[in-house]
Amino acid sequence: MSLASGQSYLAIPGPSVIPEQVLQSMHRSSPNIYEGELVDLTRSLVPDLKAVARTDGHVAMYIGNGHAAWEAAVANVLAPGELVLVASTGRFAHGWGETAAGQGVAVELMEFGIKSPVDPQRIADRLRADSERKIKAIMVVHVDTSSSIRSEIAPIREVLDDLEHPALLMVDCIASLGCDPFEMDAWGADIMVAGCQKGLMVPAGMSFVYFNDRAAQVRSRMERVSWYWDWVKRTEPDYLFQYFGGTAPTHHLYGLRTALDMIHSEGIEATWARHAKLAEAVWTAVEHWSQKGPLTLNVADRAHRSHAVTALRIGQPYGVDLRRWCEQQAGLTLGIGLGMSEPEDPTGLGFFRFGHMGHVNAQMIMALLGTVEAGLAAIGAPYQAGGVSAAAQVIARA
Numbered sequence: 001m002s003l004a005s006g007q008s009y010l011a012i013p014g015p016s017v018i019p020e021q022v023l024q025s026m027h028r029s030s031p032n033i034y035e036g037e038l039v040d041l042t043r044s045l046v047p048d049l050k051a052v053a054r055t056d057g058h059v060a061m062y063i064g065n066g067h068a069a070w071e072a073a074v075a076n077v078l079a080p081g082e083l084v085l086v087a088s089t090g091r092f093a094h095g096w097g098e099t100a101a102g103q104g105v106a107v108e109l110m111e112f113g114i115k116s117p118v119d120p121q122r123i124a125d126r127l128r129a130d131s132e133r134k135i136k137a138i139m140v141v142h143v144d145t146s147s148s149i150r151s152e153i154a155p156i157r158e159v160l161d162d163l164e165h166p167a168l169l170m171v172d173c174i175a176s177l178g179c180d181p182f183e184m185d186a187w188g189a190d191i192m193v194a195g196c197q198k199g200l201m202v203p204a205g206m207s208f209v210y211f212n213d214r215a216a217q218v219r220s221r222m223e224r225v226s227w228y229w230d231w232v233k234r235t236e237p238d239y240l241f242q243y244f245g246g247t248a249p250t251h252h253l254y255g256l257r258t259a260l261d262m263i264h265s266e267g268i269e270a271t272w273a274r275h276a277k278l279a280e281a282v283w284t285a286v287e288h289w290s291q292k293g294p295l296t297l298n299v300a301d302r303a304h305r306s307h308a309v310t311a312l313r314i315g316q317p318y319g320v321d322l323r324r325w326c327e328q329q330a331g332l333t334l335g336i337g338l339g340m341s342e343p344e345d346p347t348g349l350g351f352f353r354f355g356h357m358g359h360v361n362a363q364m365i366m367a368l369l370g371t372v373e374a375g376l377a378a379i380g381a382p383y384q385a386g387g388v389s390a391a392a393q394v395i396a397r398a
């Protein structure tokens, strides 16, 4: 017997749950892309995208996933042979670095491991040694989705300012935007990349590169920039075609309009607060379970955990067993571990992740936690029973 029939829940850290309203707004025949409603709708997205990122800067939209935004950001400000410092707290920093390397950029990787955030002091030491100012940019992932570590961005800006180092600060907010608080202007990010399928609750297929005037100046000094990735036309378009370097992603635009309306009607600060409280419920349950047995949260310090995603380790065979049980017996899909090889678990199969980004509320999180507690019992993993009750107290006090 399986208890999985019914509404399933994809609790992986992207793509996230898509709201019915978003899906319904996309369910229509193709609009005219040369004039009329879609042109106005597209223009209307720009200020609302900026509001979500708390910036008065610029935003270019691309048809493509987060990897496309990675490549676009690099293409606009880094020439082949130039040096970038990549601060890594997990798989996604490596990925962005690999993208830059593929574009001919020289990549220097600075590892912070998979359990702790970026340490601005180490960045300061490296920049101080860069007396010739060879480092043109620092790339950092705000929330690395593989480890669920959240790093502070403002202290890196402070380091750059203190040393009067001209490197651009480039931030990946693909997992965090719309979930964990992010203040592009106040924290001093020069460039930020985001996708539409996580906190922004739209099917995968659009991504965004935000940039400020400093980054725009660097762009204007580039000898050449790939025609397709160039952000200039996309942010100063004369007609709709130029926003997207070709045909607009018509249906995504309707979906994004609806998703941004939902975020703005809740209020971005309320959206952040909801994610914070739901994450606290998740942590409370897991901290309770892990008083006994092999289950642990990857990030020990609450202050360094993302509110959008939680990475956990339980070892083998429990990791695979738990995910399989939740999906096949209960209709709940958990995220796999991503690139989390450790000496005691070289395959990383003992890792798993909860996605709790975007369109999630208290009853969904309680269902997730209740299902996982049932799964722990079903697979015979040792754990301290009662995590769901502990989480319920967090929700009750909210």
Ligand SMILES: *Cc1c(COP(=O)(O)O)cnc(C)c1O
Pocket (backbone or CB within 6 Å): 014, 065, 066, 067, 068, 092, 141, 143, 144, 145, 172, 173, 174, 175, 195, 204
């Ligand atoms: C999901 C994600 C990416 C990659 O996005 P894709 O849409 O899969 O290309 C990059 N960085 C972070 C932090 C992510 O969470």
